[in-house]
Amino acid sequence: MKVTLDLGGTNIRTAVVDGSTVLNKSSVPCRANDTEQAVIEQIIASIEPLVNDKTDGIGIGVPSVVDPREGIVYNAANIPSWRKVPLKSILEQRFNLPVRVNNDCNCFALGEHRYGAGRGLRDMVGITLGTGVGSGLILDGRLYSGVLCGAGEVGSLPYLDSDFEHYCSSLWLRDAHNTTGAELAQKANAGDKKAIALWHKFGENLGELTKAILFAYAPEAIVIGGGIAAAMPLFRAGWESTVMTFPYPRIAQGCRMIQAELPDANLIGAALLFED
Numbered sequence: 001m002k003v004t005l006d007l008g009g010t011n012i013r014t015a016v017v018d019g020s021t022v023l024n025k026s027s028v029p030c031r032a033n034d035t036e037q038a039v040i041e042q043i044i045a046s047i048e049p050l051v052n053d054k055t056d057g058i059g060i061g062v063p064s065v066v067d068p069r070e071g072i073v074y075n076a077a078n079i080p081s082w083r084k085v086p087l088k089s090i091l092e093q094r095f096n097l098p099v100r101v102n103n104d105c106n107c108f109a110l111g112e113h114r115y116g117a118g119r120g121l122r123d124m125v126g127i128t129l130g131t132g133v134g135s136g137l138i139l140d141g142r143l144y145s146g147v148l149c150g151a152g153e154v155g156s157l158p159y160l161d162s163d164f165e166h167y168c169s170s171l172w173l174r175d176a177h178n179t180t181g182a183e184l185a186q187k188a189n190a191g192d193k194k195a196i197a198l199w200h201k202f203g204e205n206l207g208e209l210t211k212a213i214l215f216a217y218a219p220e221a222i223v224i225g226g227g228i229a230a231a232m233p234l235f236r237a238g239w240e241s242t243v244m245t246f247p248y249p250r251i252a253q254g255c256r257m258i259q260a261e262l263p264d265a266n267l268i269g270a271a272l273l274f275e276d
């Protein structure tokens with residue numbers, strides 16, 4: 001069994017993972033604005049109650065640039081004090097267990113590929129849509145991280161006057177339209193024509209991102225997770241109409257957009273780091 005941890009700027013989530021079974025889940029607010037050592041101590045305190053004689057490893061997903069071989073975390077998103085943290089060595093010394101560290105969206109993609117919406121696929125891109133756009137690549141059946149887990153960061157690709165992260169996340173809804181995904185979905189489901197049109201435009205933006213992904217990776221599927229994924233029925237039409245303008249129709253037709261299935265994909269994927 002693995003103890004896994006999903007580190008976020010808002011919360012630290014922990015669990016015991018055995019295959020696709022997630023046990024003893026808990027979540028505590030992350031002391032993101034505290035010192036580097038204070039956050040490390042909080043991570044240790046979150047892990048400690050879960051470790052026992054059946055634990056054979058600790059897997060961690062973090063929202064940042066990571067050296068997965070050395071387990072060094074660089075510039076963690078929303079944790080200003082974390083500039084260069086040798087998390088693997090710190091935790092291995094503390095718990096005397098093997099530790100794996102990787103990007104949180106890579107963990108999401110691993111979990112969905114093995115046990116969720118990506119089961120049976122050889123090539124998929126996992127994308128989380130929320131306050132930003134995160135992504136992880138499964139190529140030829142395996143996680144592809146690139147140098148320092150930098151591969152597949154498609155949200156940072158330039159788009160219009162900014163980048164895809166701005167136009168394919170709640171940032172666009174908030175900054176351009178002064179609304180939230182939940183509020184806009186409620187209005188659209190009630191028949192509000194302006195809300196329906198905005199979701200269609202959101203789908204078009206996501207479709208343009210998908211076209212960039214098709215040029216780079218030509219996956220079988222885009223697996224969508226995160227808070228905005230629940231609104232997929234509202235933006236699917238805009239996505240489909242845009243993706244079908246891809247210059248190679250057979251490639252476009254071979255790529256599906258699928259909603260993620262696992263609420264704990266990140267925690268499950270962190271355990272799978274030991275197998276990849």
